[in-house]
Amino acid sequence: MITDVNNWQQMAEQCLIKGNYAQAANLYEQAIEQEPHVTSYYWHLGLLLLLQGQEAEAQMTWMLPMAEADTEHLSKLTNVLFQLLQIEAERREKLAEYSLAWLIRQHMKEINPDEMNNLLQILLLSLKREKFEEIEEMSQWGLIESLKLKENLDIDAKLLMQVLQKILNTVPLHPINLDLVEACLPYFPDADQSFRILLPAAMKIGHTLQQPKLAASLLNLHLQLEPNNVEILRHLATFYQDARNYCQGIETAKLCYSLSESLADKIFALHLLLRGLMSAGGYWAEICTACKELETIEQQFIESQPIILEEGRTLRLLTPSFAIPHIKDSPVDFRGIHNKVAQIFNNNIKEIAQSESKSFKFQNINKSTLNISTKKLRIGYVSYALRNHSVGWLARWLFQHHDQDKFDIHTYFINYKLVNDFLQEWYVNHAGICHLLGMNGLEIAEKIYHDEIDILVDLDSITLDITSEVMALKPAPIQVTWLGWDASGIPAIDYFIADPYVLPDNAQDYYTEKIWRLPQTYIAVDGFEVGVPTLCRDDLNIPIDAVVYLSAQRGYKRHPETTRWQMQIIKQVPNSYFLIKGLSQEEAIKRFFYQIAEEEGVDCSQLRFLPQVHQESVHRANLGIADVVLDTFPYNGATTTLETLWMGIPLVTRVGEQFAARNSYTMMINAGITEGIAWTDQEYVEWGVRLGKDEALRQQVVLKLKASRQTAPLWNGKQFTREMEKAYEQMWQMYIEGK
Known part of the structure; x- marks a missing residue:
């Protein structure tokens, strides 16, 4: 029996806090015996x-006082009980005891x-516990419908956000997310809050999880x-x-350009426009206009320096240059502008790093030892x-052939x-010590x-x-560009x-980097996986004795002069057909090819547009349909x-x-092939005609290519790796010698 009338509840509270639930329950049971009406x-x-x-037992205990209560009194009783449970749930949440809080x-x-606020807390606790079943039950709860109706809704907007x-970060691809976001729009305190939540989620969905269509819907x-x-x-x-929705991508880029005020913003908006036009293929007049505008704006930007730019705008300066070499072959002019933009980029990144105390200084090397x-x-x-990328x-x-005894990778x-x-x-399994990183250049x-x-x-x-930001920060004493594209400047x-x-x-005349020429080839592979072909001539309605030409490139590379x-x-x-394959907007690229075919007097029935295949090995096998x-x-x-x-197919390159x-020139030379290398526009046509008409010549090239697999530098990844490693050692030796 309770004897200390004044302190027993305090004792029960202490037992609760310490987890002595049975002892605390015993005190309340005694209290109920003495005062059953409380x-x-x-x-x-x-x-x-x-x-x-x-x-x-808990539910039965709560029901006892309610059994004889009228409706009005019952509502008050349940409110008091609800508040008591809420206090305990909040206490458990602060202690990170999420399972208990969820149960309460x-x-x-x-x-x-x-x-509604309790339902939101249950969702939040489920996500913290990595139990996602409640998200599926949101529709049954009527949560989204209630948010949309907004009738008599007392909701904690901060909790809702x-x-x-948390849902967008934890389960970004859940099918309910778009409905939830749409229902939440009226509850954002301002557009900036929506921006801070939705843009990072969209970037993760679109880039990291490679679901651009869903990301676009979120931003819309x-x-x-x-x-x-x-x-x-x-x-x-x-x-x-x-997402290959090229029309909307192009129109949105145009809107970006019309709304852009600064030169830096205009440069990037033009990049987006060119990216869309070139990916779609077939928009040549618009591409040329946008390219000229880009070069003009870049020149104005260079002449207007110094311009103070924050990190985001600085990062967008270099990528726009990617489009221009697809349009014209003028490296002296191109690099004259691009290298200056790269210099501005480099200077801005260094200033940003210094402002955040992120500049790097290398230890002095004791060259004598x-x-x-x-x-x-x-x-x-x-x-x-x-990854699955060129x-x-x-x-x-x-990476396969690196000498792990001499190099830490x-x-x-x-x-x-x-x-x-x-x-x-x-x-991840073969590239030495792997670091799986995000998108913060300073941290990387x-x-x-x-x-x-x-x-x-x-x-x-x-x-x-x-990547450009990382390199501009100079985190290593020697820095090199290889493979991904031309030099960055x-x-x-x-x-x-x-x-x-x-x-x-004469290329060194217009490159800022020192050109390091390997003795034979700048790239070599030991081969490619080849699957089972899914294309045959019958499927394409092409005669067995026809000469089949093929071009397999993205819309980016479709130049009208080459076409x-x-x-x-x-x-x-005679009796020739042309197969066209590559990512692009189907109608636009067909229009592009049909118009040039008609202008050159070619029957459009000789053209075939091939579908994409999802497996690279099948794509390679399908190349075999071409002569x-x-x-x-x-x-x-x-x-x-x-x-x-690698597939042993003759190639014509300019x-x-x-x-x-x-x-293509260096690759053909390093495969032991000169047939098909053209130094003029006319030679390109001549080689194409000759290889098409002369079956014996084609077979000669095929045999050379098959034999080259055993002897050519292009197919010797191990030898290439040794040459790269030797280059690294020579670079380091020059560095420690101060050269």
Whole structure:
């Protein structure tokens, strides 16, 4: 029996806090015996039984005082009980005892199933416990419908935003998310809050999880609050284009440009427009107009310096240059502008880093004691593309053959993608010490610096702004660009890997990086996986004795002048057909080819447009349907050229002056093939006609290519790796000698 009337409840409270639930329950049971009319005792006792796992007993205890209560009194009783449970649930939440808090709130839901804030708390607790079943039950709860109706809704808007953000971060691809976001729009305190929640979620969905269509839908909801938010429109244009919704991607990019005021913003808006037009293919007049405008704005930007730019605008400066080499082969003019923009980029990034105390200083090397033969060089590779991507397919042999006894290999995955990608998984297992990183350039550079990397190799060039930022920060004493694209022009990069062919002899005159020419080839592979073909001539209604030409490139590389040469070849070779494959907007690219075919007097029935295949191995197998592959110009194939040569198919390429116009040339030379290398426009047509008409010549090339697999530098990944390693050692030796 309770004897201390004044302190027994305090004792019970202390027992509750200490987890002595049975002892506390005993006190309340004694209290009920002495004062059975005090309803609060039943509430506390029921709670203590619940905490001991006796849910049925807890509910029965709570029901006892309610059995004889009238409707008005019953409502008051349940409100008091609800408040008591809420206090305990909140206490458990602060203690991070989420399972207990969740259990208590489930019983609160049974007492008052329409209390929206409790439902939101249950969702939040489920996410914290990584139990996602309640998200499926949102529709049954009527939560979204209630949010949309807004009738007599007493809701904690801050809690709602917290739940929405947690759901988008935890289960970003859940099918209910769009409905939930739409229902939440009226509850955002301002458009800025929506921006801070929806844009990061969309970027994760669109880029990291590779669901651009869903990401675009999410950003479209924000536009209901801010129709002219340029930052949202930039990302929306990208997601539309990535989802192959080219028309909306182009129109959104045009809107971005019309709303852009600063020169830096206009540069990036033009990049988005060119990205859309070139991906779609077939918009040549608009591409040329946008390209001229881009060059004009870039020149104005250079002349207007100094312009203070924050990090976001600075990061967007380099990528727009990617379009221009697809349009014309003028490396002296191109690099004259691009290198100046890269210098501005580099300077701005350094200033931003210094403002955040992120500048890196390397330790002085004691040259008298350091010997290259005893130093195990630490090589770092940084890229977003070590996955199902051209860089991923081509770089793996270097990692496969690296001498682990002489080199410590570190690989830095930028924006590591949370997707099922066997090639990405291969790199994680074979690329030395792997660092799976996000999109913060300053943090990535700091990681590389603290890992004491000796030579940092950039595999992306300007194709990703974050990689460019990392390289501009100079986290390693020696920095190199290889493979991903042409040289970036960033002053913080020391060397650009090339070979005797892929750049002309005078290229150093207009490169800021020191060109390091490997003795034979700047790229080599041991081969490719080849699957079972899904194409045959019968399916395409092509006669067995026809001559089949093929071009397999993205819409980006479709230049009308090159297409005109290709049509001239088809016209001159009897019984010939031209297969066209590559990502693009179907109607636009057909219009593009049909118009040029008609202008050149080619029957459009000789053209075939091939569907995409999802497996790279099947794509390679399907190349075998071609007798001759016709390369693009002024931007050659790279991966597609290697695949063509590996499959033993004759190739016609036009050699230019820029890196992108000489890829196929160096690959053919390093495969032991000169047949099909054209130095003029006319030679391109002549080689195409000759290889089409002369079956014996084609067979000769096929045999050479098959034999080259055993002897050619292009197919010797191990030898290439030794040459790269030798280059690294020489770079390091020059560095420690102060050269």
